[in-house]
Amino acid sequence: VNSSQSDHPLPNEEMFVKIALNSWNTWQSRADKLFDSLTDEQMQTEIAPGKNRAIYVLGHLIAVNDSMFPQLGIGEAKYAPLRETFVSKPDRSVAELPAIAELRQSWKELSTRTSASLSQLTPAQWLEKHALVSEEDFAKEPHRNRFAILHSRTAHLAYHIGQLIFLTK
Amino acid sequence: VNSSQSDHPLPNEEMFVKIALNSWNTWQSRADKLFDSLTDEQMQTEIAPGKNRAIYVLGHLIAVNDSMFPQLGIGEAKYAPLRETFVSKPDRSVAELPAIAELRQSWKELSTRTSASLSQLTPAQWLEKHALVSEEDFAKEPHRNRFAILHSRTAHLAYHIGQLIFLTK
Numbered sequence: 001v002n003s004s005q006s007d008h009p010l011p012n013e014e015m016f017v018k019i020a021l022n023s024w025n026t027w028q029s030r031a032d033k034l035f036d037s038l039t040d041e042q043m044q045t046e047i048a049p050g051k052n053r054a055i056y057v058l059g060h061l062i063a064v065n066d067s068m069f070p071q072l073g074i075g076e077a078k079y080a081p082l083r084e085t086f087v088s089k090p091d092r093s094v095a096e097l098p099a100i101a102e103l104r105q106s107w108k109e110l111s112t113r114t115s116a117s118l119s120q121l122t123p124a125q126w127l128e129k130h131a132l133v134s135e136e137d138f139a140k141e142p143h144r145n146r147f148a149i150l151h152s153r154t155a156h157l158a159y160h161i162g163q164l165i166f167l168t169k
Numbered sequence: 170v171n172s173s174q175s176d177h178p179l180p181n182e183e184m185f186v187k188i189a190l191n192s193w194n195t196w197q198s199r200a201d202k203l204f205d206s207l208t209d210e211q212m213q214t215e216i217a218p219g220k221n222r223a224i225y226v227l228g229h230l231i232a233v234n235d236s237m238f239p240q241l242g243i244g245e246a247k248y249a250p251l252r253e254t255f256v257s258k259p260d261r262s263v264a265e266l267p268a269i270a271e272l273r274q275s276w277k278e279l280s281t282r283t284s285a286s287l288s289q290l291t292p293a294q295w296l297e298k299h300a301l302v303s304e305e306d307f308a309k310e311p312h313r314n315r316f317a318i319l320h321s322r323t324a325h326l327a328y329h330i331g332q333l334i335f336l337t338k
Contacts, residue, residue, distance in 0.1 A: 010311070015296050016185035018312055023320040048217035048335050127184050142179070143187055151192040151323075158324035159331035166217050166332070 013123035020150055021118055027157045028111055031061065034164055035107060040100050047163050052091045054167055057160050058103050059086035066110055068153055071131050072146050074117050079106055121146065182292035189319055190287055196326045197280055200230065203333055204276060209269050216332050221260045223336055226329050227272050228255035235279055237322055240300050241315050243286050248275055290315065 010018065035043075035058060043055045052060075063082040069075040085094045126147040129138035138144055179187065204212075204227060212224045221229075232251040238244040254263045295316040298307035307313055 012182055012292060012296055013185065015312065015314070016182065016189075016292075016316060019314070019316045019320055020185075020189070022312060022317065023324060027324060048220075051217075051335055123181060123185075127181055143184065143191060145184070145188070147185060147188045148191065151188055154320075155192060155196060155324055155327035158327040162328035162331035163335070166220055 011123075017121075017123050017126055017147075020147065020154070024118065024150060024154045024157075025115055027154055027161065028115065030161055031157060031164075032108070032111055034161060034168065035104065038164075038167060042167050043100050045167060047166050051163070054164055055097060055100055055103065056086060056091035057164060058100075058107060059097065061157065061160060062103065062106050062110055063087050064156060065114060065153060068114065068149060069117070071149050072121075073128075073131050074121070079110065082106075118150070126150070180292075186290075186292050186295055186316075189316065189323070193287065193319060193323045193326075194284055196323055196330065197284060199330055200326060200333075201277070201280055203330060203337065204273065207333075207336060211336050212269050214336060216335050220332070223333055224266060224269055224272065225255060225260035226333060227269075227276060228266065230326065230329060231272065231275050231279055232256050233325060234283060234322060237283065237318060238286070240318055241287075241290075242297075242300050243290070248279065251275075287319070295319070 038054055043058065044053055046053050047057070059082055062079050063086045066077050066079040067083070070077050082098070085097065127142075127145045129135070129142075129144060130146050130149050132149075133141070133144040207223055212227065213222055215222050216226070228251055231248050232255045235246050235248040236252070239246050251267070254266065296311075296314045298304070298311075299313060299315050299318050301318075302310070302313040
């Protein structure tokens, strides 16, 4: 236990992880509420003239967040087929999108499972390399670890929530 | 030194801090480039119909990020008067905004100084309480520390960059 320099009851390493997970869960929860608050009609609406529709951003966030499982080495991607439609291709380039109800359900399933899975990693595991970097590169760039992926995905989520909020007020 | 469980040369606590600071600096740098890329005319433009103008978001980000200095207990706020215009009040409710050139200059000065100041804190200092929480509350809620402020402000920055990007493409 490495708590000599602090007053709180958690070892310092666990507190660093807890703060980062709190941030993830805060933005995840904001996204949950935001998507719940948007009607199916709003989901089909462009966030701003000529910009992505909300349904595209929902699919995009499912695809990107789902990819964290293989990237972090904590499980399989469950929604990998969405990547082609919602990451590789821009909005309106695919004729048939999945049904909104199906995407809403996938988002909820993914949110719950992601939160639970992320909470299982120990501080030392958070500092291990992620799957997008080779052993050789990680030896030179040890900051390319799981903790960096978590930070990147949290900010990515906040970035898109900043856009989606335009539909609500 | 607490590096027994990892392969990287930094103590684990320093690596957690480094990742969070990398994330801050990444989004700060994106904001720098974005504001540099927007013309003064674009800065006066609404991000989407009826939404904030870019100049308002710039002032808002200066006011909020500047507040980190007193919140983290690492210095004085230098742009406190902007809070009234860009945080307390909504866009278009104040007749006279500061000149865009002045806000651009303040943003640059603040960015450079913030990055330098944040890099001075030790891991143990990041886990100390921030100024918005009392000693009593911090004893019960030790996650209300400086590291949490950093995470909140990084995501806040990403949130607004997600909006500003609409002006660029």
